[in-house]
Amino acid sequence: xxxxxxxxxxxxxxxxxxxxxxxxxxxxxxxxxxxxxxxxxxxxxxxxxxxxxxxxxxxxxxxxxxxxxxxxxxxxxxxxxxxxxxxxxxxxxxxxxxxxxxxxxxxxxxxxxxxxxxxxxxxxxxxxxxxxxxxxxxxxxxxxxxxxxxxxxxxxxxxxxxxxxxxxxxxxxxxxxxxxxxxxxxxxxxxxxxxxxxxxxxxxxxxxxxxxxxxxxxxxxxxxxxxxxxxxxxxxxxxxxxxxxxxxxxxxxxxxxxxxxxx
Amino acid sequence: xxxxxxxxxxxxxxxxxxxxxxxxxxxxxxxxxxxxxxxxxxxxxxxxxxxxxxxxxxxxxxxxxxxxxxxxxxxxxxxxxxxxxxxxxxxxxxxxxxxxxxxxxxxxxxxxxxxxxxxxxxxxxxxxxxxxxxxxxxxxxxxxxxxxxxxxxxxxxxxxxxxxxxxxxxxxxxxxxxxxxxxxxxxxxxxxxxxxxxxxxxxxxxxxxxxxxxxxxxxxxxxxxxxxxxxxxxxxxxxxxxxxxxxxxxxxxxxxxxxxxxxxx
Numbered sequence: 256x257x258x259x260x261x262x263x264x265x266x267x268x269x270x271x272x273x274x275x276x277x278x279x280x281x282x283x284x285x286x287x288x289x290x291x292x293x294x295x296x297x298x299x300x301x302x303x304x305x306x307x308x309x310x311x312x313x314x315x316x317x318x319x320x321x322x323x324x325x326x327x328x329x330x331x332x333x334x335x336x337x338x339x340x341x342x343x344x345x346x347x348x349x350x351x352x353x354x355x356x357x358x359x360x361x362x363x364x365x366x367x368x369x370x371x372x373x374x375x376x377x378x379x380x381x382x383x384x385x386x387x388x389x390x391x392x393x394x395x396x397x398x399x400x401x402x403x404x405x406x407x408x409x410x411x412x413x414x415x416x417x418x419x420x421x422x423x424x425x426x427x428x429x430x431x432x433x434x435x436x437x438x439x440x441x442x443x444x445x446x447x448x449x450x451x452x453x454x455x456x457x458x459x460x461x462x463x464x465x466x467x468x469x470x471x472x473x474x475x476x477x478x479x480x481x482x483x484x485x486x487x488x489x490x491x492x493x494x495x496x497x498x499x500x501x502x503x504x505x506x507x508x509x510x511x512x513x514x515x516x517x518x
Numbered sequence: 519x520x521x522x523x524x525x526x527x528x529x530x531x532x533x534x535x536x537x538x539x540x541x542x543x544x545x546x547x548x549x550x551x552x553x554x555x556x557x558x559x560x561x562x563x564x565x566x567x568x569x570x571x572x573x574x575x576x577x578x579x580x581x582x583x584x585x586x587x588x589x590x591x592x593x594x595x596x597x598x599x600x601x602x603x604x605x606x607x608x609x610x611x612x613x614x615x616x617x618x619x620x621x622x623x624x625x626x627x628x629x630x631x632x633x634x635x636x637x638x639x640x641x642x643x644x645x646x647x648x649x650x651x652x653x654x655x656x657x658x659x660x661x662x663x664x665x666x667x668x669x670x671x672x673x674x675x676x677x678x679x680x681x682x683x684x685x686x687x688x689x690x691x692x693x694x695x696x697x698x699x700x701x702x703x704x705x706x707x708x709x710x711x712x713x714x715x716x717x718x719x720x721x722x723x724x725x726x727x728x729x730x731x732x733x734x735x736x737x738x739x740x741x742x743x744x745x746x747x748x749x750x751x752x753x754x755x756x757x758x759x760x761x762x763x764x765x766x767x768x769x770x771x772x773x774x775x776x777x778x779x780x781x782x783x
Binding site for chain 1: 525528529532533535536537538539540542543546553554555594595596598599600601602603604605606607610613614617618620621623624625626627628629631632633634635636637639640653654656657660664689693697714717718720721725734735738739742743753754756757760761764765767768772
């Protein structure tokens with residue numbers, strides 16, 4: 256006799272995850288290590304690491320990500336610090352104003368940036384790298400500010416006071432107390448920006464930067480019906496994401512809560 | 519004093535940098551100008567184009583309907599998944615928790631590409647059935663519903679459910695009358711999050727969508743490549759409308775929450 260219990264409620268979701276999350280990954284792993292005829296091969300793997308184009312793309316994407324992440328951090332840290340320490344009664348409102356652009360479709364936001372940059376520079380082709388950094392920063396900035404604010408807000412004020420009482424000046428207190436305590440926020444902010452920037456090739460496309468980043472490689476293999484090499488790029492990206500996530504999970508606690516904490 | 523001036527000017531400068539592009543575009547959306555530069559007279563032409571061009575209205579309605587459908591599915595799957603796994607044995611719980619984490623940390627390009635390979639290339643499901651698109655976006659959104667419901671389950675008083683059963687309620691009734699109301703705030707924020715993720719998604723959509731269907735994201739990206747000027751400026755109008763809607767939602771949300779909990783949020 257069928258008896259309902261709460262446990263059984265997870266069956267649909269478990270099946271869903273199996274079919275639409277696990278199985279697709281298994282399939283791309285299979286594709287990454289086979290050729291067009293379905294024969295097992297390491298060629299896609301060795302091609303990736305011996306082709307100067309793909310390696311160049313990997314380095315270029317990492318560089319874009321790194322610069323964007325640093326720019327976001329340098330701009331966002333003071334904002335988060337000022338907001339977390341302000342005595343304003345409605346600082347959550349100001350924080351909200353910083354987060355709000357995230358709810359406007361990112362392609363429309365990049366359109367706005369593109370029109371402004373075109374008006375200023377005349378032709379976007381003159382400064383592709385600069386434009387990409389501006390576009391990416393504009394797109395991902397809210398993702399940096401939120402974890403920073405959350406970390407700085409949590410810091411026990413008494414620790415700062417104690418540091419002052421013990422004779423440390425403002426700068427020393429910041430370097431020795433505040434900044435180390437905000438590290439979990441810094442780390443999750445970095446992951447929230449660094450990883451998505453590596454793959455968001457739409458920002459480059461829209462700003463007429465024709466250089467490839469990792470995401471564009473998947474797009475171009477997809478358009479060429481080359482599922483095998485496309486899968487290999489996906490696997491490489493997945494490996495990078497896995498390493499970064501495991502590494503940062505050890506350092507701070509990041510989960511989806513940051514991507515989700517905006518509501 | 520100097521510190522204070524620096525603080526406020528930093529905040530203002532960053533806010534200006536964030537909002538000026540959207541606001542300038544909003545101003546120009548009410549003109550006949552086709553590029554940012556000299557303003558050429560007030561006009562509602564862009565708004566007229568936006569609401570009367572079939573391709574544009576279809577795309578907007580399609581995007582909204584897709585977001586609603588995906589979020590509904592994501593809420594059902596994510597909520598039942600969270601409740602079920604909360605009371606399941608450890609191995610199943612760990613499986614769901616870890617599998618749930620994959621779409622959250624994974625790049626959307628990889629999620630979209632892998633769903634496309636499995637459903638369209640391997641299983642041969644026709645894109646025009648919308649199945650790959652809906653499945654792909656739900657695979658992105660449901661994990662976030664799960665993550666927003668889970669903490670609410672942990673906070674819940676488990677005895678209430680047991681008490682309801684002791685008082686003669688069927689498990690289904692106890693679930694709907696006791697459990698669901700207590701985790702409702704998690705379900706709602708999961709739903710809202712799904713909506714925004716679906717509305718913002720480009721990558722999963724582009725790999726799984728039917729050829730004739732476009733969401734705002736895919737449409738805008740194509741429109742920036744094609745050079746139809748009246749469509750381009752009509753999208754400025756769309757951007758302005760979305761901006762105003764976001765402001766309205768944030769304002770309403772602010773007044774509702776500040777009334778409810780005495781301005782603690």
